[in-house]
Amino acid sequence: MFDILMYLFENFIHSETEIRVDQDELTDELVRAGFHHDEIYKALSWLEKLAALQESDTHPYLANASTSALTRIYTQEEQMRLDVECRGFLMFLEQINVLDASTREMVLDRVMEIDTSEFCLEDLKWVVLMVLFNVPGKENAYAQMEELLFEEPEGLLH
Template sequence: MFDVLVYLFENYYTPDACPSTDVLTKRLVAAGFEHEDISDAIGWLYGLAETTEQSGELSDMSATSTRVYANFEQLHLGPEAIGFLCFLENSGAITPALREIVIDRAMATPDAPVSLEHFKIITLMVLWSQEAEVDHLVLEELLTDDGAKLLH
């Protein structure tokens, strides 16, 4: 699934540039992705769209809000992902509303705890879906994993 998400980020400037689901599926199959990975990625993206649509009420959150993680969130996300999310929020790269969308999408993955590499892809895809402005240094941090490029 994560390889499909990275492929979409690399090949489509904005989510609106993506073709319809049927056409996209055919292109992804032609690119060599497995049907299960494609299905998982498209389902994850639909969940992202639903979460984004429902996040209107989150826009009222104060920039100084504090997030307390439930035990099941701590176990699923893991300390690396939570630490990285705190870094992004403290650096101003994401708002509290975007933080909640990132958490929702990370919780929607089967990984537990979510690897830092996968968490960065999740965050990147949330920012991509929102067409958010991202500082170049933060973008570079999202695109690397201990010195190795995440993108192909």
């Protein structure tokens, strides 16, 4: 499912190509690209839920997430999905104002809905990018995240 999300993001959303509204055509194209129907439907559902999260009424944490000084306590399930490195990266993104409490919760909501047994920091970075792309008014945060995702290390690595 995550591969489909990446494919859609890279080929349609990120490239600013106009997305086809016709779900059947999109499904046919994804099948031709080699993806299976059940995974396609999961990915499309994931994207629909992401769009729905923009309305604060649809996610119970967003209405109360206006304070930037909130400390996030992760559930056991979230800790199993997000290792220490991922949780630290989310904290870093909040500290540099790429994420706020509401966008952090949107990211966590979408991470927990991904149907995968393995989830790593690179996957998290892409989810953050997808969430920020879909939230109006977060263009600067999206640009910052894009830089973090695509930046090349300079100099010698030790």
